[in-house]
Amino acid sequence: MTTTTAGSGRRTVQRPGDRIFTGSTLAAGALILVILAGVAVFLLTNAWPAVAADPADVPGGNGVIAYTVPLVFGTLLGASLALLMAAPLAVAIALFISHYAPRRLASLLGYVVDLLAAVPSIIYGLWGFTVLAPKTVGLSVWLEEHLGFLPFFSGPASSTGRTMLTVGIVLGVMILPIITAVSREVFLQTPRLHEEAALALGATRWEMIRMTVLPFGKPGVISASMLGLGRALGETMAVAIVLSASPGLMSLNLISSSNPSTVAANIALQFPESSGLAVNTLIFTGLVLFAITLAVNMLARWIIARRAEFSGAN
Amino acid sequence: MTLTTEQQTPSGGPSSRPALAHGVLPRWAPWAVLGGAVLASAALSVTAGLNAALFAVVAAVLTGGGLYAWSASVEGTRRATDRLVTVVVSSAFLLALVPLVSVLWTVLGYGLERFDLEFFTYSMRGIVGEGGGIYHALMGTLIITGLATLLSVPIGLLAAVYLVEYGKGRLARAITFFVDVMTGIPSIVAGLFAFALFALFFGPGVRMGVVGAVALSVLMIPVVVRSTEEMLKLVPNELREASLALGVPKWRTIVKVVIPTSIAGIATGVTLAIARVIGETAPLLITVGITTGTNLNPFDGRMASLPVFAYYSYVAPGVPRDPYLDRAWAAALTLILIVMVLNLLARLISRLFAPKTGR
Numbered sequence: 001m002t003t004t005t006a007g008s009g010r011r012t013v014q015r016p017g018d019r020i021f022t023g024s025t026l027a028a029g030a031l032i033l034v035i036l037a038g039v040a041v042f043l044l045t046n047a048w049p050a051v052a053a054d055p056a057d058v059p060g061g062n063g064v065i066a067y068t069v070p071l072v073f074g075t076l077l078g079a080s081l082a083l084l085m086a087a088p089l090a091v092a093i094a095l096f097i098s099h100y101a102p103r104r105l106a107s108l109l110g111y112v113v114d115l116l117a118a119v120p121s122i123i124y125g126l127w128g129f130t131v132l133a134p135k136t137v138g139l140s141v142w143l144e145e146h147l148g149f150l151p152f153f154s155g156p157a158s159s160t161g162r163t164m165l166t167v168g169i170v171l172g173v174m175i176l177p178i179i180t181a182v183s184r185e186v187f188l189q190t191p192r193l194h195e196e197a198a199l200a201l202g203a204t205r206w207e208m209i210r211m212t213v214l215p216f217g218k219p220g221v222i223s224a225s226m227l228g229l230g231r232a233l234g235e236t237m238a239v240a241i242v243l244s245a246s247p248g249l250m251s252l253n254l255i256s257s258s259n260p261s262t263v264a265a266n267i268a269l270q271f272p273e274s275s276g277l278a279v280n281t282l283i284f285t286g287l288v289l290f291a292i293t294l295a296v297n298m299l300a301r302w303i304i305a306r307r308a309e310f311s312g313a314n
Numbered sequence: 315m316t317l318t319t320e321q322q323t324p325s326g327g328p329s330s331r332p333a334l335a336h337g338v339l340p341r342w343a344p345w346a347v348l349g350g351a352v353l354a355s356a357a358l359s360v361t362a363g364l365n366a367a368l369f370a371v372v373a374a375v376l377t378g379g380g381l382y383a384w385s386a387s388v389e390g391t392r393r394a395t396d397r398l399v400t401v402v403v404s405s406a407f408l409l410a411l412v413p414l415v416s417v418l419w420t421v422l423g424y425g426l427e428r429f430d431l432e433f434f435t436y437s438m439r440g441i442v443g444e445g446g447g448i449y450h451a452l453m454g455t456l457i458i459t460g461l462a463t464l465l466s467v468p469i470g471l472l473a474a475v476y477l478v479e480y481g482k483g484r485l486a487r488a489i490t491f492f493v494d495v496m497t498g499i500p501s502i503v504a505g506l507f508a509f510a511l512f513a514l515f516f517g518p519g520v521r522m523g524v525v526g527a528v529a530l531s532v533l534m535i536p537v538v539v540r541s542t543e544e545m546l547k548l549v550p551n552e553l554r555e556a557s558l559a560l561g562v563p564k565w566r567t568i569v570k571v572v573i574p575t576s577i578a579g580i581a582t583g584v585t586l587a588i589a590r591v592i593g594e595t596a597p598l599l600i601t602v603g604i605t606t607g608t609n610l611n612p613f614d615g616r617m618a619s620l621p622v623f624a625y626y627s628y629v630a631p632g633v634p635r636d637p638y639l640d641r642a643w644a645a646a647l648t649l650i651l652i653v654m655v656l657n658l659l660a661r662l663i664s665r666l667f668a669p670k671t672g673r
Contacts, residue, residue, distance in 0.1 A: 025476035206396040264500055289503060
């Protein structure tokens with residue numbers, strides 16, 4: 001690429017068109033970094049008044065940290081619940097599409113799962129509230145009766161179904177397609193020779209998958225799950241509609257009608273009616289959410305990138 | 315655990331079979347077991363009164379268990395495990411279809427109630443109770459999403475060109491990494507960012523269409539960059555080299571050769587990016603707000619948008635409730651139709667205008 005510079009000066013004519021084009025593409029690339037930095041800076045400057053303010057003036061009256069911690073707790077609880085339900089299912093679906101379904105059907109089935117990702121989150125909210133929540137009531141009652149000794153199911157079971165459990169299921173459905181798509185890609189990259197060698201040694205299909213596909217795809221599945229986790233952490237509307245939240249509460253109870261709220265849902269519910277310091281406080285919680293999702297995503301990307309170096313693809 | 319003892323028999327070597335060959339289940343065995351399991355759980359649900367969910371669970375468990383037991387007794391535990399996993403993996407896929415079908419069914423069922431001409435031609439100005447429509451919200455969504463597209467496509471396209479054609483070294487690596495990270499920004503945080511940015515100039519109560527457009531483009535840019543990058547990378551290097559060898563400047567090579575070759579893929583990516591942001595609720599909720607009247611100027615005050623309209627109609631209905639809920643579902647149906655059409659359109663574009671490869 002740069003070898004021409006070593007030649008005579010005549011060869012390195014910089015046309016104005018080239019210069020303008022290079023400059024504008026570079027500017028666009030740099031702008032992306034600027035935007036990301038801008039997100040951090042603007043949130044920081046707008047969140048600062050809430051940190052600096054007298055704790056009694058912050059909503060809740062105990063300072064911004066006391067306001068944020070229960071929200072972060074709720075966010076993590078809901079997202080991990082979603083991940084717990086979605087990740088094993090997604091791996092199974094990805095295996096089904098990549099190794100079990102007939103070849104002709106595979107891409108079509110993949111598209112069907114991708115359709116789940118296309119449904120806007122507000123619609124999952126409406127669906128979760130109207131259809132799913134009432135259906136979980138029976139399950140909640142059963143869980144309270146039989147597993148009530150666990151802190152998760154201590155009850156009393158909600159009669160509306162607007163519980164953390166329902167939120168976990170809705171979020172799980174929403175992150176399922178992401179985890180499935182990434183895992184499927186990784187499973188399909190398993191070296192064909194490994195698979196055929198396993199089969200030639202007499203392995204059944206499941207043994208072949210356990211010995212070649214799963215070890216090869218493990219980092220991919222982990223990072224896919226982290227990407228899904230990042231999505232679940234930031235999900236707003238579905239949680240805002242479905243969850244009956246009592247702000248400030250920290251409880252592991254998944255099936256009662258008083259649940260810890262999540263950062264994103266709390267912002268969506270409070271922001272339109274807030275002003276002054278309340279807005280700054282909400283922006284501070286948003287900044288915390290940003291930091292958490294950023295960390296999760298960077299970790300996921302780092303795992304993918306580390307793996308890409310020795311994968312067979314490209 | 316009687317299975318293990320059953321399994322001993324074939325390996326113990328009854329004289330009927332050669333020592334190294336396994337028995338094999340007939341090809342129809344899985345379907346037969348499935349049929350038997352469905353019949354059994356149907357009988358159980360009639361006698362014990364199971365609901366649909368429990369019926370499915372019982373049928374799946376019976377299929378898996380039955381097939382495992384049969385296969386273990388004939389083929390040995392290794393093959394039985396293989397068959398069991400096949401059942402598990404297939405039922406996982408079927409399980410994933412349940413919410414998809416349920417969501418579509420629900421939205422269609424409730425949404426068709428008010429899916430009429432009046433719904434698309436009237437706004438909500440002065441409407442209490444029945445009547446009214448989503449004209450204002452539909453226009454708001456189209457304007458805000460259109461603006462977001464105008465903002466993000468040039469930036470995303472140029473940045474992708476930089477990454478593929480020019481980018482070497484640390485800056486390019488940083489951009490690639492942060493574009494990936496940016497895809498994970500929660501939509502509500504993008505909304506807060508746009509709000510904070512504009513609040514700096516217009517004061518803390520700012521609610522404008524363009525603020526929402528900026529928030530959406532923060533979400534849209536990384537999607538555009540990623541998909542465009544993938545498409546540009548697919549353009550064979552021979553095309554670039556042929557053009558450069560003819561003395562065409564690099565920038566004209568990119569504009570006249572590289573981009574036209576990959577334009578179908580880029581268009582597909584942009585369409586999918588639009589489909590992704592058009593349903594975003596949270597950023598619009600906090601940056602644009604909601605109105606009842608039609609506001610077509612994104613630089614002046616609150617605008618309505620479909621998802622926010624559906625949200626407020628649902629969580630804060632007036633009296634009587636039913637017309638509001640019907641409108642919320644019909645708006646949700648409209649939204650889902652738009653998203654599905656965009657997705658189909660993206661598939662069509664990539665199928666119809668895909669570059670002819672030599673193979």
